Amino acid sequence: MAATSIIYRREIGAYLRSPFAWVIAALVLLVNGVVFRGYVLPGQHLSALVLERFFWASSGVVMFAGVLLSFRLISEERASGSMVLLNTSPVRDSQIVVGKFFAALTFLAILLALTIYMPLLIKVRGKITSGQILVGYVGLLLLGSAILSIGIFASSLVKNQLLAAIIATVIVVLLVFLFQFAKTLDGTAKSVLQDLDLWWIHFQNGFMRGVLNLKDLIYYVAVIYFFLLLSVKTLEAKRWQ
């Protein structure tokens, strides 16, 4: 626990000191604001629908931010040679992965918290429940966490950061469009693939509309656990090389 905490604090410090992280933060907030003004607000709709559109747009931004925040986490250590220090220190691979994951998640949560003024504007000007805002943000955080875990896994695979970003993007795109692919199938395969879809089934049909489904919560937790486990196992395997 102490080792995880040390790695967490080190990573958070690295995020706060790194201009790259602030550029990502600025970019995310800018894109979110522009999309809110240019796509979410125009037209006349139910305020609950406006909030849905906000979460729809924000989910894309969160996916983008998730990949950007995570692809460097382990590949950078390997490229700079500091992975050797981590490997030789009394820290388990799982502690490295969990510490880095929670640091990235904290930064992402701060970014999400900074976008709260947009749904509050909708609440002031229209009539929506606080529950819908809360559920939407829980969904965004879970989606972001899942993307971060995928990004960390991609980062653990290769030393090249660009390649890690590409691998993470490919996995995310595959998982997002799994639902579209599943529609072309039938029977058990269709059902299984639809259940594994990252966005259409578990975010768009649930959290985005203010519907809290137990299955969506469990799905995201399972995906996060799965990819973090893969990352740990990849790091263990790399020790042998």
Added chain:
Amino acid sequence: MAMRTASPWWASLVFGLGLTFFFVGERLFGHIGGARIFFTGILGLVPVLGVTALRAWTTVRTSGDRRRIERALLLCHAGTVVALVLYALTTKWGLDTLGIKNVERWDGAITVLYAVLILVSVVPVLLIEVSLGAAMRDGFDFSDEGDAGVDYIRVRDVSWSGLSIAFATSLLFVTCQVAKDRNVSRDVSYFKTSAPGDSGSTCSSPRPTR
């Protein structure tokens, strides 16, 4: 580090191809009798059973760490064979033989079981083969080198990793399926009023108010 195992690298490839043909035979040609026998039986089952028997032979013929590696691979192959037997019990032949009445329940339980068993049997083999490499493993080698030719601890760790990944994948599938069936849902998006009022919208919308 290349390792000199008793069995060649291509044995696992033949096993994998056999499994693939078994899958093709059952999924694509399951309704055509002749094609099913050719793909599932000749191209699928024969290589799978043949390689499993081969592993048993290489396990018996070796000793020490080399034997432990062969035994690990044999266990994985045996797991796959058991999974195929379980699959056979979900077919019409299996159901008729066992006289199962509650087909839906039986099919669901056994399908999950054989899918998980195949996963936990195949993934470790894949990772073990990656860790062993192909160099110096072109043919059968029963030369008595003791344990010098292999690094068993490395192979053991990799196979445990494979097992963990396979179980985690199974957990992901099963959890999602159970969560979907036992889902609890709560809609917090609208005020609980008897009828929607004007204040609930900023203006008219083509979408009906729920």
